Amino acid sequence: MKISSINISSEILHKMYVTMLRIRLFEEKVADILSNSKEIICPCHLYIGQEAVATGVCMALNKDDYVFSTHRSHGHYLAKGGDMKRLMAELYGKETGCSKGKGGSMHVAFKDVGFMGSSAIVAGTIPLAVGAAFAFSIQGSKRVSVAFFGDGATHEGTFYESLNFASLKKLPVIFVCENNQYSTHMPISASLADVRIYKKAGIFKMPGIRVDGNDVIKVFEVTRKAVEEARKGNGPTLIECLTYRWRGHVGPSYDLDKGLRSKEELDYWMRRCPIKRLERLMFKLGCLTKDQKDQIYENVKKEVEEAVIFAKESPYPKEDELYKDLLND
Amino acid sequence: MKISSINISSEILHKMYVTMLRIRLFEEKVADILSNSKEIICPCHLYIGQEAVATGVCMALNKDDYVFSTHRSHGHYLAKGGDMKRLMAELYGKETGCSKGKGGSMHVAFKDVGFMGSSAIVAGTIPLAVGAAFAFSIQGSKRVSVAFFGDGATHEGTFYESLNFASLKKLPVIFVCENNQYSTHMPISASLADVRIYKKAGIFKMPGIRVDGNDVIKVFEVTRKAVEEARKGNGPTLIECLTYRWRGHVGPSYDLDKGLRSKEELDYWMRRCPIKRLERLMFKLGCLTKDQKDQIYENVKKEVEEAVIFAKESPYPKEDELYKDLLND
Amino acid sequence: MIKMRRLLYHQAINEALHQLIERDPRVFLIGQGVTSPWYVGRTTVGLIHRFGPKRIIDTPVSENSITGIAIGAALAGMRPILVHPRMDFMYYAMDQLANHAATWRYMFGNQFSIPLTIWGIVNRGGGQAAQHSQSLQAIFMHIPGFKIVMPSTPYDAKGLLVSAVEDNNPVLYIDDRWLYNCEGEVPEDLYKVPIGKGIVRREGKDVTLAATSYMVVEALKAAKVLEGEGIDIEVIDIRSLKPLDKEILINSVKKTGRFIIVDGGWRTCGVSAEILSIITTEAYDYLKAPALRLALPDVPAPASPALEKVYYLNSEKIIVKVRELMSDKN
Amino acid sequence: MIKMRRLLYHQAINEALHQLIERDPRVFLIGQGVTSPWYVGRTTVGLIHRFGPKRIIDTPVSENSITGIAIGAALAGMRPILVHPRMDFMYYAMDQLANHAATWRYMFGNQFSIPLTIWGIVNRGGGQAAQHSQSLQAIFMHIPGFKIVMPSTPYDAKGLLVSAVEDNNPVLYIDDRWLYNCEGEVPEDLYKVPIGKGIVRREGKDVTLAATSYMVVEALKAAKVLEGEGIDIEVIDIRSLKPLDKEILINSVKKTGRFIIVDGGWRTCGVSAEILSIITTEAYDYLKAPALRLALPDVPAPASPALEKVYYLNSEKIIVKVRELMSDKN
Ligand SMILES: Cc1ncc(C[n+]2csc(CCOP(=O)(O)OP(=O)(O)O)c2C)c(N)n1
Ligand SMILES: Cc1ncc(C[n+]2csc(CCOP(=O)(O)OP(=O)(O)O)c2C)c(N)n1
């Protein structure tokens, strides 16, 4: 890690650290609940290990920029500024949930902070993000739109169609591919003839960049640049973030027992923990002390605990909620 | 034209010449009927100007290789060996049509010669051709499968999905893109961020080649090579054939009046007529005489006339045909 | 004072588009062929010249993503009109339509609106065959999350398009090109025809003929012929499939006691099955004879003109069905 | 002599797959998750180890093209079993299904066969919400060109899968994971259950309850409870949606005079509307009361367990409906 290249205020580093930690501890708590109780029923795809991507990207955005997400939504939601309590309540299926309990883990949104929803359909939100960027361009606004998606989404034709249209019209959209090297149980090489996802931008005359997705600063810098270009009207960028999910595809297990991946592989990636990495850097730069760190952990833990209490204490939606919110004025 | 490079028997050159002429005169006749009578009602997408592609490709195939086609189907059908009479009867909607009058111009097939049908859905047959190749590979057969499609089909996601799967599994399929530079009324640059279609193969680790689609010999040679590789188990190839359709998108008109393209552009391409070009070469090589040429024209004209008579004299399908052929044993 | 003129159906659509796009900067038109002189009938004439390529967007052949893009634009405050020049091509876009447009409001507890008009054109006949002739209203009526209208007159073509564009939900606006040359009175100014209301096109006391879209034209023709036979037909134009105006149908059955639904889509699980089910459960007591349905046979469209004649519905086939109903022992 | 064992529904599918792939080199299994330990229930256990990756093909997430590839392979002489592990994902594949698989034989005048089994899994409940819970049989019943089966017992799960694979047409085989742990007698050898035949699961004289798939289980539960109230229910398992066994339904109505159809898909334009329409037109004279339908409400699946309870059908809701019918003045 070249410290000399760090051109980021310590305030931002702190924000990144806190954001990543909020995601991590939230997710660890969810894993805990999933393992030990039936309080959360809906399928949860945990983001642990990938925190640097959501954090680095969203840190480069304004509040009124848009983000679209996937089945693995919690990290994006929190990084963009969604309310943690209401996220937990959503997982519990409560009426105070960010989606009133109708969406569950895979369908969370927080419109006030530009978090425009997550789709459980692989690649489903990619064209939506392009469409929002298209609106921004028609409106003459300077906002940008981000599509988060996994490596699996690059199997779907809509990924290519969306890149083509975005580049053709030079739209202010950033395509953020979180390449965690698996699509459910399938390693990426079993699905893609060429696993270099960033290269797929080239055939649409669009810049494509691969970045270490466990390095929050790199992710932030690359995104900042892409956002700058987008705001200037120079069109979209595809950013491939190489990363890894620690847990299995869905739920709290590690997918090790079923022979889907090796303990060595997991260990390798756990050693490359994005949070520890930033922490080390911040210690080195002297912008984080042991006491501060403890305090941050304390605060975040408390926030998570409060979210759980909020979720537990909230009522379930009433029966007639089932029929509401389909078509409204 | 480098004659020295010609490594093709005069028999093959003759076959190519006749095939191209059969397509041309058939299509001119159809244009004629469309312009002057209501005998043919179904929409016809004429192939005039593109004859070298179907001809060059199909000449490199065996009878039991498969071909899948598009809305612009007549050239492919004839080049693969489909019966001309039954093609004309199909356009007339007669029960003797190759599809019993149920398909019309956009839906012709001739199973006996491996012409496996044409879809009027843009890109619709691309995965079908991959599937047939997949079958061949499972069966351990040496057959290959060809998908013909237009430049417009590269807008559709299924094109990319199909390339990925074919390359991933190293299937014996040849993707032949006839880039006639328009998708209906839209010039290619209005639809594709990067118009170099052959380059799209690269991101799937597949060879992609651009060839002069008005040069039947080049098309033949490139295809022959691709077929050879496919039969050896070396996987698919994408061949982009640059060409031009003389008539408008659909029907006999030239689409000039509506300001969709310029007279100059059309003239430029008409000067590059693929048939005249082969003819000149054959004269030069001494493998075609003026008399032979006249004889060929005579024969083909007669064949076309007979096809029209056959079509006219054939009966329409009976009413109860409507309910047949949907689900059979 | 409302200024009326006689316009053709396609002119009414064209005028509505001009006025809607002119009036509201959030409205734009996107889809295949919107700049083409022939692709979508003549409904889009003059638009590209007047509004330019920022608001009249002709697109690559990428139905699914273009649909998603229109949805995304709607989420970001626009009011797009998305055209699919043939309903057959909408199969490519089903994921964005059914899993996204139809769910986005519900799934997130009403945080979002999708003010999106999905204009699906039924374009058939002329030997276009199985992949260019489909009338798929039933599929979209089945999937929760859409409003659906099918105007049958120039007046409604304009008025329902305005309502669709002003609605804050995905509205599927389906027109049949066989209606494009129908003429009728159309006000010059913008006006709305309410979504959710059917209309009695002809009063009668013997049989209720409820019809959708172009079938209304054929039903009216049939009614005229049957008048000569002393059978007095009430013709109801359903107009809005979702929400459906059940009342107008049930009220008519109360009067006539006999009911036939005529729909230009396929029969099985079709619009005709739904409406028949409503009548036979909710107006059961008023029926003097079994309610009947008339719809396309369950086969793909054939190309041959000889078979098209057998395939498509028309006034003669409606007349036969009415006679069958009247001859019923009841 | 037929050797019978008690198997679970998912084991019956698994056994059928093993035997079908073993027996015929033309049969292969393709789709997402077929090598996964959990993706498609446990229905594919052991296949990849036994038959290897040439015949058990796990795929990229490219639903439309994978479907087209299976169709193309069928055209080239294979008999693929194509799995979509959730019907919701089939929207992506609609173009290949509706415009290609369903038309290819008809459009070309019977030159081709598509011996393709399309295995669509209904996988809902557990908070999976709007995009992972859909039961889309009605859409495919609407589109001409498919046969459709929905087995409700382990015996039928195996026997109908065999029939589907041996059929020379695209057959949509729909199973509901709520059935996966149902137990029943299953012969060890391969056998066929005919496509196109319903079956009476319980005889009764007061009310006909016709049901699809998992709804058969709930209907049988309801019948038991209602027996205690002196209401004698006949339960018919529809089994085959297309072709539909109209006779078994009409014959039952002749006996009972009362009819309810219970289907786990959406209501509007659903399977329930179609079957209701058939009964009310073709068995009109035998009905003592309006025939009724029970189906999912017209909203997407919600996530919250509190709302799922209201959303999904069960024996209690069926009982309420039967009582409603019996209390009808007729
Ligand atoms: C259209 C569709 N097909 C299949 C699935 C099942 N599925 C859920 S997540 C997933 C893999 C996604 O992999 P990736 O995009 O890399 O995201 P990751 O889970 O690795 O974050 C699949 C195939 C789905 N949700 N949607
Ligand atoms: C899915 C689909 N969308 C749109 C159309 C309408 N359409 C017919 S041909 C065509 C353009 C095809 O262009 P290209 O693939 O280049 O073939 P060409 O006509 O030039 O031979 C389009 C868009 C269609 N047939 N199918």
Ligand SMILES: [Mg+2]
């Ligand atoms: Mg992944």
Ligand SMILES: [Mg+2]
């Ligand atoms: Mg073209």
